[in-house]
Amino acid sequence: MFSRNVHNPLITPRGVAASRPDFEVLGTFNAGVTTYRDEVILLLRIAERPLQTDPKCVRYPEMLPDGEIVVREVNRDDEHIDASDPRLIFHRRTGKVSLTSMSHLRLARSHDGIHFTVDEHPWLVAQPPYETFGVEDARITCIENTYYVNYSAVSALGICTGLISTRDFVNVERQGIIFPPSNRDVTIFPERVNGLYVCYHRPMPALLGSLNIWSATSPDLKHWGNHQVVVTAQDQGWEAGRVGGGAPPIRTPQGWLSIYHAADPNDRYCLGAFLTPLEEPWRVIGRSRTPILAPEAAYETSGFFPNVVFTCGALLQNDLLKVYYGASDEVIALAEIPLADVLASLADTPSKT
Amino acid sequence: MFSRNVHNPLITPRGVAASRPDFEVLGTFNAGVTTYRDEVILLLRIAERPLQTDPKCVRYPEMLPDGEIVVREVNRDDEHIDASDPRLIFHRRTGKVSLTSMSHLRLARSHDGIHFTVDEHPWLVAQPPYETFGVEDARITCIENTYYVNYSAVSALGICTGLISTRDFVNVERQGIIFPPSNRDVTIFPERVNGLYVCYHRPMPALLGSLNIWSATSPDLKHWGNHQVVVTAQDQGWEAGRVGGGAPPIRTPQGWLSIYHAADPNDRYCLGAFLTPLEEPWRVIGRSRTPILAPEAAYETSGFFPNVVFTCGALLQNDLLKVYYGASDEVIALAEIPLADVLASLADTPSKT
Numbered sequence: 001m002f003s004r005n006v007h008n009p010l011i012t013p014r015g016v017a018a019s020r021p022d023f024e025v026l027g028t029f030n031a032g033v034t035t036y037r038d039e040v041i042l043l044l045r046i047a048e049r050p051l052q053t054d055p056k057c058v059r060y061p062e063m064l065p066d067g068e069i070v071v072r073e074v075n076r077d078d079e080h081i082d083a084s085d086p087r088l089i090f091h092r093r094t095g096k097v098s099l100t101s102m103s104h105l106r107l108a109r110s111h112d113g114i115h116f117t118v119d120e121h122p123w124l125v126a127q128p129p130y131e132t133f134g135v136e137d138a139r140i141t142c143i144e145n146t147y148y149v150n151y152s153a154v155s156a157l158g159i160c161t162g163l164i165s166t167r168d169f170v171n172v173e174r175q176g177i178i179f180p181p182s183n184r185d186v187t188i189f190p191e192r193v194n195g196l197y198v199c200y201h202r203p204m205p206a207l208l209g210s211l212n213i214w215s216a217t218s219p220d221l222k223h224w225g226n227h228q229v230v231v232t233a234q235d236q237g238w239e240a241g242r243v244g245g246g247a248p249p250i251r252t253p254q255g256w257l258s259i260y261h262a263a264d265p266n267d268r269y270c271l272g273a274f275l276t277p278l279e280e281p282w283r284v285i286g287r288s289r290t291p292i293l294a295p296e297a298a299y300e301t302s303g304f305f306p307n308v309v310f311t312c313g314a315l316l317q318n319d320l321l322k323v324y325y326g327a328s329d330e331v332i333a334l335a336e337i338p339l340a341d342v343l344a345s346l347a348d349t350p351s352k353t
Numbered sequence: 354m355f356s357r358n359v360h361n362p363l364i365t366p367r368g369v370a371a372s373r374p375d376f377e378v379l380g381t382f383n384a385g386v387t388t389y390r391d392e393v394i395l396l397l398r399i400a401e402r403p404l405q406t407d408p409k410c411v412r413y414p415e416m417l418p419d420g421e422i423v424v425r426e427v428n429r430d431d432e433h434i435d436a437s438d439p440r441l442i443f444h445r446r447t448g449k450v451s452l453t454s455m456s457h458l459r460l461a462r463s464h465d466g467i468h469f470t471v472d473e474h475p476w477l478v479a480q481p482p483y484e485t486f487g488v489e490d491a492r493i494t495c496i497e498n499t500y501y502v503n504y505s506a507v508s509a510l511g512i513c514t515g516l517i518s519t520r521d522f523v524n525v526e527r528q529g530i531i532f533p534p535s536n537r538d539v540t541i542f543p544e545r546v547n548g549l550y551v552c553y554h555r556p557m558p559a560l561l562g563s564l565n566i567w568s569a570t571s572p573d574l575k576h577w578g579n580h581q582v583v584v585t586a587q588d589q590g591w592e593a594g595r596v597g598g599g600a601p602p603i604r605t606p607q608g609w610l611s612i613y614h615a616a617d618p619n620d621r622y623c624l625g626a627f628l629t630p631l632e633e634p635w636r637v638i639g640r641s642r643t644p645i646l647a648p649e650a651a652y653e654t655s656g657f658f659p660n661v662v663f664t665c666g667a668l669l670q671n672d673l674l675k676v677y678y679g680a681s682d683e684v685i686a687l688a689e690i691p692l693a694d695v696l697a698s699l700a701d702t703p704s705k706t
Contacts, residue, residue, distance in 0.1 A: 129582070
């Protein structure tokens with residue numbers, strides 16, 4: 001049903017400068033999306049790492065307590081480390097983990113929504129103590145002319161969700177940590193419901209519980225409560241591993257439309273959609289039975305982490321839903337679908353999740 | 354330094370009726386504490402299970418979607434289940450877990466704080482969908498004549514924190530889920546700081562992060578935000594596994610005093626204390642170097658889950674700190690210490706956790 005843009009992938013690491021000359025860009029993906037003035041704005045996740053100079057060693061970034069990022073190097077043969085997972089270094093003596101790359105947020109802009117100019121410098125860089133491993137996966141929600149950007153704040157303390165706000169994408173105000181660890185995939189609604197702000201969030205429970213989508217309300221966007229489970233992972237199929245919020249909810253005449261992601265035990269990530277009443281965003285009345293977008297194109301089935309389509313934002317323009325999505329944790333792509341087709345694809349769902 | 358009460362343990366399962374004739378009480382422990390009128394009130398965690406009739410079988414409780422609790426029975430030899438852990442049943446075919454016991458909250462009252470009368474019937478029973486595995490570990494905070502009781506709401510959806518309020522311990526108003534999974538050990542301050550309510554909470558992060566104590570603020574006790582890490586688990590020693598809130602913070606002239614728990618990798622639970630400025634409850638200025646209470650008495654070193662002392666509440670009366678604590682996940686005990694002795698025991702701590 002989705003039509004992939006012929007220019008896909010729209011943005012790749014090859015076209016983007018690293019934040020410093022001794023780093024290289026690994027991924028330009030999972031971008032928050034909005035429109036500002038007459039442009040489409042993306043806040044890209046840029047994953048980068050130190051240039052690797054010696055195949056026997058791994059060079060990785062480490063943020064010091066004061067925020068400075070230094071380059072560390074370990075020998076792959078060092079018995080005290082385990083570098084078998086390319087994404088991380090496990091330090092056997094301390095039990096601690098370092099990531100081999102670090103992400104920041106970078107702004108890209110476009111007049112046609114297809115050809116983007118990517119800023120040369122980071123738009124938001126990580127800060128200690130909650131972001132020492134980086135900032136990831138921005139979502140943008142415009143409420144009354146202020147743009148709220150939530151993102152994953154990753155550190156050894158866990159995966160939290162941070163919030164910042166801006167009115168012009170130049171001046172940024174940090175609003176603190178809005179969800180403690182482990183919680184990501186937060187999508188904030190563009191308007192209040194029954195007087196309160198609303199979001200979906202995706203706790204990652206320990207001991208008991210699965211990776212489900214929950215709702216929460218807030219009087220001020222900083223303090224969140226009244227948590228309710230909304231969409232649950234399934235026992236089998238494409239949603240058997242996890243579900244999580246994707247694009248911030250979009251108002252349609254039929255209700256709030258949400259594009260979400262789901263993954264199976266093989267870490268194959270697909271996109272689905274669900275619908276709720278405008279006044280009850282915690283009650284699902286329609287949901288995809290099958291993926292509306294699954295990894296099929298070459299840039300989706302191969303790359304840094306293959307078989308992933310993952311969205312952080314979509315635009316509804318002239319009854320056309322334009323979904324920007326990260327593919328294989330490496331590039332940004334665009335797919336479009338008439339809104340009516342998405343809505344028609346949703347299966348009626350009893351109020352039970 | 355602590356003086357254990359000579360009547361310890363004060364409450365044991367033998368003195369408490371099960372909620373139904375076909376159940377037995379396993380534990381009467383981890384009680385929230387307050388004073389109401391001229392009595393000391395405990396909200397006990399009562400863990401109970403179906404009477405076991407056949408050694409070859411395990412009978413366990415299961416809550417149906419409508420809230421009814423039915424008794425299930427599995428054969429220990431059934432190849433599709435694993436009952437080797439006495440606390441749970443693992444269903445191999447579905448990958449799901451059932452608990453062998455279920456907890457509710459029960460009120461106990463005393464004029465002298467030592468001899469308690471335990472209600473015959475539950476004070477708060479679990480409700481679907483967030484409490485299908487039970488309600489546990491109440492903490493009580495009195496704010497302007499209303500008693501706020503937070504507790505662990507446990508279900509297959511995860512370990513959440515629920516909030517209820519009461520003015521008379523008869524009529525109870527549910528306030529919903531205030532922390533999504535996994536989060537427990539919430540302790541709410543008895544007064545606002547800088548205009549906002551404050552609590553400590555203990556997220557249980559997945560993938561990255563340790564079991565640390567965080568602070569949060571709230572405009573209304575229902576919505577929580579501005580999360581900050583306050584007390585972190587250590588690399589070695591009695592705090593090497595986890596730390597978590599214990600008694601709700603107590604105002605002293607020197608600052609907010611908190612009694613917390615810590616556990617080591619052997620699951621030995623001890624109590625410690627920390628102190629913060631009255632205006633900055635997220636900045637630790639004094640903290641125990643060694644446990645202020647460790648499992649030593651017979652009822653602390655043997656029982657359902659041995660080597661555990663765990664508090665959910667303390668009273669400060671005439672400069673004497675009275676800590677009620679669960680011992681070995683089975684009984685309630687009391688230990689007292691002069692406030693001055695606790696404060697003198699705290700090591701100066703730089704603002705860094």
